[in-house]
Amino acid sequence: METEVDLDRALEVATGLAAWASETIRGARTTAVRQKASPADIVTDTDEAVERHVREVLGEAFPTHGIVGEEYGTTEGARSAPTWVVDPVDGTSNFAHGIGWCSFSLGLAAPDGTPLLGVVADPWRGETFTAIRGGGAHLNGVPVHAADHTTLTGHLFLTEWAAHAHWPGMDTLLAALSARHCTVRVMGSTALSLVQVAAGRATAAAIGEFHHVDGLPALLIAQESGAIAHPTLPTYDEPLLLTAPGTSKEAATLWQTAGVNPHHPG
Incomplete structure (x- = not known):
C-alpha cells in the first residue's frame, strides 16, 4: 500500500x-x-x-x-x-x-x-x-503572499453564489461590507476567487458552500501564501472565510455577526 x-x-x-x-x-x-x-x-x-x-x-x-x-x-x-x-x-x-x-x-x-x-x-x-x-x-x-492590509475598507472582497442562489448570511455580510466601503465582486469561479487572496489582489474571499474539487487546491495555495482560512479545512458544503492576516479579526467579526458560521474564526 x-x-x-x-x-x-x-x-x-x-x-x-x-x-x-x-x-x-x-x-x-x-x-x-x-x-x-x-x-x-x-x-x-x-x-x-x-x-x-x-x-x-x-x-x-x-x-x-x-x-x-x-x-x-x-x-x-x-x-x-x-x-x-x-x-x-x-x-x-x-x-x-x-x-x-x-x-x-x-x-x-x-x-x-x-x-x-x-x-x-x-x-x-x-x-x-x-x-x-x-x-x-x-x-x-x-x-x-497575501496582502499586508490591516482593514477591509477600500479593498476587494470576493465571493460566489451557491450556484444561482445566495447562501444563508450572505446578504447580511454584503451589507456590512458595503457599510465599510469594502468593494465586493462576484466573479463566477470559486478557485480563481480564492487564489486572488493568495496573490494579494483581494483582501478576503468567502464562499457559502465549500466543494473539494474546486476549493481544495485554491485553499492550499491561499494558506501557503499566508492567508488565514476559517475553518482551516472545511467539510463538504461548509462555509469558508479566507482573509489576509491583518484583516482576519475584522472579517471574522462580520462573518460571525452575519450568522454564516457557528464556529468563531478568531
Whole structure:
C-alpha cells in the first residue's frame, strides 16, 4: 500500500496538465450546453474532454491514487494512497457564455483529507498558481503572499453564489461590507476567487458552500501564501472565510455577526 508520494513529481505532472487544459479551454469553440441538476448547473463538451484527459494521465502516472472529479465522480485508489481532486472548468457558466473568467483546478489530498498539492490555472491570463504543502505559494513560479492590509475598507472582497442562489448570511455580510466601503465582486469561479487572496489582489474571499474539487487546491495555495482560512479545512458544503492576516479579526467579526458560521474564526 502506498503511504508516500513524490510531491515534486506530482507537481510536475499537475502543472503539465494545467498547461494542456489552459490551451484546450482557450482553443475551444462553442459547444452544446447540457443541463445537469438544474438550469444553473451546466456542462459542456470541454468540461468532459478535459477531465477525461486528466484522468487518463493521472491513471498512468499514479495508478494507485484515487481521483474525484466534477464530471465523472469518484475512482477509488489504494487504501493508503492520496486522492486527486479535479474541476476541469471551474466557472462553466462564464465559459459557456464567452466570458473569460474560469479556471482549471487540480489538487492532491492525503487519505485523511489534508491538502498536499494545489494547482489553479487561469487560461485567459496565462497564470498558474501552485503550492506544495509547506513550500509556499507561487504564481508562474514566483512566490506570492497575501496582502499586508490591516482593514477591509477600500479593498476587494470576493465571493460566489451557491450556484444561482445566495447562501444563508450572505446578504447580511454584503451589507456590512458595503457599510465599510469594502468593494465586493462576484466573479463566477470559486478557485480563481480564492487564489486572488493568495496573490494579494483581494483582501478576503468567502464562499457559502465549500466543494473539494474546486476549493481544495485554491485553499492550499491561499494558506501557503499566508492567508488565514476559517475553518482551516472545511467539510463538504461548509462555509469558508479566507482573509489576509491583518484583516482576519475584522472579517471574522462580520462573518460571525452575519450568522454564516457557528464556529468563531478568531
